[in-house]
Each structure stands twice: as structure tokens, then as C-alpha cells.
Amino acid sequence: xxxxxxxxxxxxxxxxxxxxxxxxxxxxxxxxxxxxxxxxxxxxxxxxxxxxxxxxxxxxxxxxxxxxxxxxxxxxxxxxxxxxxxxxxxxxxxxxxxxxxxxxxxxxxxxxxxxxxxxxxxxxxxxxxxxxxxxxxxxxxxxxxxxxxxxxxxxxxxxxxxxxxxxxxxxxxxxxxxxxxxxxxxxxxxxxxxxxxxxxxxxxxxxxxxxxxxxxxxxxxxxxxxxxxxxxxxxxxxxxxxxxxxxxxxxxxxxxxxxxxxxxxxxxxxxxxxxxxxxxxxxxxxxxxxxxxxxxxxxxxxxxxxxxxxxxxxxxxxxxxxxxxx
Numbered sequence: 001x002x003x004x005x006x007x008x009x010x011x012x013x014x015x016x017x018x019x020x021x022x023x024x025x026x027x028x029x030x031x032x033x034x035x036x037x038x039x040x041x042x043x044x045x046x047x048x049x050x051x052x053x054x055x056x057x058x059x060x061x062x063x064x065x066x067x068x069x070x071x072x073x074x075x076x077x078x079x080x081x082x083x084x085x086x087x088x089x090x091x092x093x094x095x096x097x098x099x100x101x102x103x104x105x106x107x108x109x110x111x112x113x114x115x116x117x118x119x120x121x122x123x124x125x126x127x128x129x130x131x132x133x134x135x136x137x138x139x140x141x142x143x144x145x146x147x148x149x150x151x152x153x154x155x156x157x158x159x160x161x162x163x164x165x166x167x168x169x170x171x172x173x174x175x176x177x178x179x180x181x182x183x184x185x186x187x188x189x190x191x192x193x194x195x196x197x198x199x200x201x202x203x204x205x206x207x208x209x210x211x212x213x214x215x216x217x218x219x220x221x222x223x224x225x226x227x228x229x230x231x232x233x234x235x236x237x238x239x240x241x242x243x244x245x246x247x248x249x250x251x252x253x254x255x256x257x258x259x260x261x262x263x264x265x266x267x268x269x270x271x272x273x274x275x276x277x278x279x280x281x282x283x284x285x286x287x288x289x290x291x292x293x294x295x296x297x298x299x300x301x302x303x304x305x306x307x308x309x310x311x312x313x314x315x316x317x318x319x320x321x322x323x324x325x326x
Contacts, residue, residue, distance in 0.1 A: 035061075038133065275312060
């Protein structure tokens with residue numbers, strides 16, 4: 001699976017961007033080893049989210065903040081005559097007690113866990129709480145498909161992903177606890193577009209892998225080969241120039257990441273559909289986490305469409321960590 005790359009290959013403009021892009025080492029250290037993790041739940045995804053939140057807290061020693069945002073409609077109650085009335089205090093108290101019951105066993109195991117309930121717009125309140133408590137990572141859940149077959153993340157998840165600047169771990173309905181790959185080894189997969197933000201994303205993924213005692217696998221997906229003319233291709237009919245440049249850039253990125261993070265790094269350059277290839281690589285390696293390299297903000301602003309990021313978030317068998325690039 002590891003690439004064999006020839007020496008002295010040309011570096012494209014993307015490669016130069018990789019070399020010159022600055023690293024925010026303080027941010028990488030904070031995000032890879034979070035002190036505070038915010039878990040935003042709609043209460044239907046609690047079992048799934050708490051499973052991964054506990055693993056994160058056990059590995060990093062992070063404090064967990066368990067948050068539910070109550071909408072105005074959820075605060076409505078009915079009197080003896082069946083007339084609705086607004087009862088936010090009763091609803092807030094009921095939910096707070098339920099969240100406290102989840103926090104209690106974690107505290108007994110030495111994990112700091114606090115329950116928070118807010119009222120209002122969910123995405124806005126999540127952002128406000130993240131800033132108030134200086135959260136280093138956010139964990140949210142997502143759905144898969146509606147009855148009509150449309151890919152769904154959930155409106156709150158979409159708004160949060162497009163607004164917060166801290167890493168967001170999205171736990172889809174198909175995600176499960178890491179079982180480890182061959183011989184039980186753990187693998188973190190970083191999917192990169194080889195853009196200006198790739199060094200930052202690779203270093204973050206590398207630090208996470210090192211903290212987990214895991215290997216880091218880098219994957220870059222090129223367009224399907226049928227999009228290229230065979231004129232000027234290599235002996236096997238493949239677009240050798242683009243493949244070679246991409247493989248060379250990946251090798252440079254892997255070498256720098258390994259030297260900076262101390263993690264074992266492997267690379268994979270493949271042609272095909274990004275969704276299919278990323279999910280297949282994650283499944284084959286039994287990845288404990290997928291880290292997505294995102295080049296443009298519009299990627300996040302278009303989450304409701306059948307985009308790469310939407311599909312990966314919805315169908316990955318492990319958590320997916322995304323970081324918005326400004």
C-alpha cells in the first residue's frame with residue numbers, strides 16, 4: 001500500500017504551497033490533545049456520542065461538557081384542560097437531570113464531566129458555549145439518509161460545521177469503536193487535497209496518531225483515469241506526470257509529518273471517486289479516525305448537496321475530524 005516514488009521529480013505550484021504554508025504549532029498541540037471537549041447532543045444520539053467522548057477523555061484527560069440546546073417548541077407543555085403553555089424551567093430541569101445521570105458514572109471513573117442545558121438557536125448556542133468554555137474540540141452526531149434517499153447531516157450539524165473554527169468530530173450512524181487493523185494496530189487516515197492547508201491538517205492528524213500510538217495513512221484521490229487523454233501517458237496508459245507529481249508531494253508531506261510528529265506515515269495516491277476511495281481506505285485499514293483536509297470554505301457552505309464531505313461524514317465507520325480553513 002505504501003508508495004514507491006522516484007527521486008528528483010518536479011514539484012507543482014501546490015507543492016510549493018505545501019512548503020510555504022505556515023504552521024500554527026500552538027493550535028495543533030491544543031487540538032490534538034484537547035483540554036476541553038464539547039459534546040453537542042439532540043438526545044437521540046447520546047449513546048453513540050458518549051461512547052467516543054469517553055474514549056477521547058480517557059486518552060487525553062480532557063474535560064467533557066455535555067450540552068443540549070432546548071428549542072422554544074420543546075419547552076411547551078399542556079395544562080389539565082390540554083391548553084399549551086410555555087414551561088422552559090420544567091423542560092430545562094428535566095433534561096439537566098438526565099444529562100447529570102450520564103455524567104455521574106464518568107466522574108466515578110475520574111473523568112471530569114459537566115452537564116449544560118441552554119435554550120435558543122442550537123447552532124448559535126453551541127458556538128457560544130464553545131467560546132465561553134474555550135473548547136478545543138467539538139463532537140456532534142449526524143444522520144444518514146432520509147426516506148427520500150437524500151443525504152442528511154442534520155441542520156444543526158450543517159450550521160455548526162460552517163461556523164466554528166475548532167476541529168469538529170462528527171460521529172455518523174455507522175461509526176463504531178476502533179477495533180484496530182492488522183495485529184490490532186490503530187490507524188488514523190488523513191485525506192488531503194494537497195492544498196495550502198495540507199501541512200496543517202497532516203500535522204494535526206500526525207499528532208493525533210502519535211498520541212494514540214497509531215500509524216498515520218495519507219490518501220490523495222486523483223480524478224478517474226477516463227478523464228484523461230492517453231496522449232503523453234506512461235507505458236500503462238496512465239497520466240504519469242500528474243501521478244508522479246502527486247506522489248512526490250505526498251512523499252514530502254509524509255517525511256515532514258513523520259519528522260515533526262514522530263508517527264509512522266504511509267501514503268497512497270489513487271484515481272477514482274473521492275467518497276468511494278476514502279471510505280474504502282478507512283474500512284480496509286479499520287481506521288480509528290478520518291481527518292479531512294478541506295481547501296475551500298464553500299465545501300462546508302454546500303453541505304446539503306451530495307458532496308464528498310457530506311457522504312464521508314454520513315457513512316464513515318469511524319469518527320471524522322474536520323477543520324475549516326479560513
